[in-house]
Each structure stands twice: as C-alpha cells, then as structure tokens.
Amino acid sequence: xxxxxxxxxxxxxxxxxxxxxxxxxxxxxxxxxxxxxxxxxxxxxxxxxxxxxxxxxxxxxxxxxxxxxxxxxxxxxxxx
Numbered sequence: 599x600x601x602x603x604x605x606x607x608x609x610x611x612x613x614x615x616x617x618x619x620x621x622x623x624x625x626x627x628x629x630x631x632x633x634x635x636x637x638x639x640x641x642x643x644x645x646x647x648x649x650x651x652x653x654x655x656x657x658x659x660x661x662x663x664x665x666x667x668x669x670x671x672x673x674x675x676x677x678x
Contacts, residue, residue, distance in 0.1 A: 622651055622658035631664055638676045642667075 623631065628648075629639040642648045643657070648667055651658045 620661055622653075622660055623664070625657055625659065628659040628664055631661075632668060634676070641676050 620627075625639055625643075626636055629636040632639065639648070639659075643650055643659075648659060649663050651660065
C-alpha cells in the first residue's frame with residue numbers, strides 16, 4: 599500500500615447553482631433577478647413587501663416570493 603500524498607488530492611470546487619434553482623438567494627441576487635438596485639430591494643424588505651429569512655448573519659430572500667412579487671403589478675414608487 600502506498601502512502602497518501604496530499605498534493606495529489608483534488609480540490610472540491612462547488613459547481614455554481616443557477617439562481618432560478620435555489621430556494622433562497624442573497625440580497626444582491628434578488629435585486630438582480632428583479633432588475634432593480636440593491637437599495638431598492640432593501641426598501642421593499644424594510645416596508646415588508648418582500649419576506650426574508652435569516653441564516654446566521656445572512657439575509658436571504660425566498661425565490662418563490664420573488665416570483666410572486668414579480669407576477670403582480672406595482673404602480674406605486676418603491677420609495678414613498
């Protein structure tokens with residue numbers, strides 16, 4: 599049996615998952631999916647128009663809620 603050589607070990611790089619297949623996305627990804635600025639997204643979150651989930655220190659937005667928001671019409675301004 600040959601000794602284990604750690605230099606031959608392959609690094610495990612994560613394959614990126616498309617945002618559409620994720621359950622939760624970061625604020626930056628959420629803003630990008632809605633085609634708005636991150637500040638605009640922060641206003642939607644602060645006004646409770648978009649729900650969030652907290653995992654540790656991260657604020658994540660459910661993709662299902664982004665789709666639900668995008669399906670509706672929103673003639674009002676984001677910033678009141």
